[in-house]
Amino acid sequence: MLQGRPISRAFRALALGLLILWLVLPLIPLAIWSFARGWRFPDILPQDWTLQAWTYALSDTSGVLGSLGLSIGISAGVTLLSVLIGVPAGRALGLYRFRGKGVVALMILAPTIVPGIAVALGIHTVFIGLGLTNSVTGVILVHLVPTLPYMVLVMAGIFANYDPNHEAQARCLGATPLQTFRHVTLPAILPGIIVGAMFAFLVSWSQYILTLLIGGGRVVTLPLILFSFATSGRNDIAGAIAMIYILPGLVILALTARHLTGQNRAITAARP
Amino acid sequence: MSERLRIVLLLGPALLVIGVLFFGGLGVGVLRSLNYMPVIGLTDPNFDAYGALLTSRAFYQSFLLTFHIAFTSTVISAVLAVGAALLLRRSFAGRSVISFLFQLNLTIPHLVGAIGILYLFSQSGSFARLGYAWGLIAKPADFPALVFDPYAIGIILQYVWKEVPFIGLVVLANMQSIGQDHESVARSLGASRWQAFRHVLLPLIFPGLLGASVIVFAFTFGAYEIPLLLGQNHPAALPVLAYRQYTDVDLAARPQAMATAVVIALLSAAMIWLYVRLARHSLWRE
């Protein structure tokens, strides 16, 4: 393909430069605020710098580190459950044809079309009776609603391109079901599991209203504490918490980045 | 083990979770909205909540606002995402940086982006301060109202910021797996760049694009914390309205909150169904 004439090359360079700037732009004032002691109009940069926001955020009183641990724990639990429940369901939808498959697929994917708040109010009423409100268990369960469809979607795509004959061959050669799974199935579906798990973690990681409603304000995950500081005028602490909040996502990205290119069939196959 | 049984066992847990939590929650919501809850003694179902809701001006204002936000965000994001994917599919200097930033954006939660947008675009935010430094404005009120404004510009900006990489990556992955052969053939037969794109590539990536757009539309329609942070006080987005009604001390507002939630569910499903039908129709009628 043509490399492009100078004008279109310059245009492309400009477009890309703006794109790069645009992608990181919202993070900049957050980072600056976390080191500022008051930052009022019309100052472009704060006149007074301090580490006070960070020391408070990392202290015991603020509860931020506790929230970090809690959020990681909840999202990890949700991810694990999503994998355990979603992989088999993806296999069923990807490998088999059966009557009612369309209906089943629609049911499982329904939560991506219907917003969480529509069902969360009803779930809250049920959970009060079951004693699951204000509990971490309840929050983990309710997070499954938006994360499971993503997991199933990705895995169904993977399994649609998967040849079950490999498993039959391994069994013929004398492998036990467990060995077959470990050495034949798992390596083939692992990229999909990684992508699906990443989606599941991120969806759970960014949940706000579901955690607020079901957790009753007692299960304080990072988004809740961030929102609370951001809306109580403590922009400096909010900035520090925001920086802490995006960290685990970055770590996960670093670990799974190579799976996100186009070569990964998990993404191309991820269409409803 | 029979295949039927195997399928049931594989699907069982997922259907159980979705069935109980999602459909159960929806079902209870419907019951509560009809004021029917024998557990606490309400045994007289009625449509009062829906009546009150559908005759309230606030509801229609909220619906229009929420639809505007979702539709505008989705369309703009989809168009920009396709453009970005076209840019990114060829190799060039800086491509890995952009790819990385796209993926980075995926991991940043909406709330963080929203707070950042607030600090950037409020009338006393970073852009306003730059405007003041360059002598373009004399006081905050001179800067255009981009947050807490009637057109929800700040909210749409935030959604576009977050969803262009999401849709972009899906479309890019599709483009890469499709390859460039089809377009090459079309170009060699005399088609222009635009024609090759419009009639060859676009139909091929359309299913993926549509799928991602549907997810974005549903999300932006039902999101709570972003309109709460960046939006006007009144009219508020539908999810904000529902939550306010649910946490009203006046328990009589509870069925109305449930009714709002049910309406949100119905509206999302209906709009998405319509969207998919229309899009498929218009594109395949070539």
Added chain:
Amino acid sequence: MPITRRALLTSAIAVALLPARHAFGDTADGKALIAMTWDEVVEQARGGTVNWFMWGGADNINQYVSDHIGGQLKADYGITLNRVGLTDTVEAVNIVLGEKEAGVLDAGTVDMIWINGENFRTMKQAGLAFCGYTHLLPNNTLVNWDSPAIANDFGTPVEGCEVPWSRAQFAFAHDSAKTPAPPRSIADLIDWIKANPGQFTYPAAPDFNGAVFVRHVFYHVAGGHETLLGPFDQAKFDDVAAKTWALLNELEPFLWRQGQTYPTSITQLNELFANGEVALTFDYDASQFGLAVQAGRFPDTTRSYGLTDGTIGNTNYTVIPFNSPNKAAAMVLQNLLLSGEAQFEKARPEIWGAAPAIEISRTSPEIQGQFAAIKVPPQVVSSEELGKVALPELQAGWISAIEQGWIANVAQK
């Protein structure tokens, strides 16, 4: 003799279980607690936990509660204080309400709520509050229950269902460098708004501070609060409300953003003020202005003031829900909050600057001396200054009617 042995075994088990039940610190039985002496209550509370739900929008208050109060509670009684921050007190009331609805009668999530006004009335009327125990608290003698401002919470008689914590009085603030001559009465404010378009706004109800501002306008339109005291009167309300909404709607084009939107909360209003988008702000708690200046959020030239025709003041309280499982610990906490030392600590301007709810004259001479030595920073108008003209709150029926009326007639146009 098997019967005797069985009886012995049963009673042995019962006796063995008794301290086990006590050791879990479950003090849900309010009636039993009321029948005890204070020392017995304290013993029941030792080593327990108390979950205190309170508005979390000011982290100086959060720090005072978590560090100072929580630390003392732990050191003196071994009780763990779990402070739960809320955006709106009604969230806690809803939790208790939902639990009562679901039949959760002695294992509630909430042990104490920082509360007053309509929320307290909701709790009292729905039977959600634990009542009749306040005479047990030793520091209860420091409270002047004869004062109608304390014995009545927004017109609802307290009747032993809650314990006072602080007094507050509404005050305005301006940046003396930018706005040297702010309006000092509601009438002047109305003229000032028209003369300075886009420079003023107020938070939308149901924000606490926004709602009380609207009530100031309501008093002004009614020509004073005297005619409004007493139970809710629909006819009188309709008459004054109609004129109030007309006035506020008339002012809308002169407000920030031409009144198309209002800030959602007092913190949003403070942001606008800090950045110079509006010229005035206000708060129920004038000490917040001093703290904001200290933290660099407000300019040093901020000054606060009351109004010539007075501003509304009230008392705020803490209440224990009927289904709290940690009532003894909550009672110990309430007693601690009433103590002279805790009330003084909270009155220090660098901590909070909150006016005490106890009679200082009833505390020890050292505490009285400490109170007398408090230096109020220049940005904060002193509570004596404000107290010269303190207007009472109306009964809760008026409050909710005014709030609903504002939302329907001004916000929604």
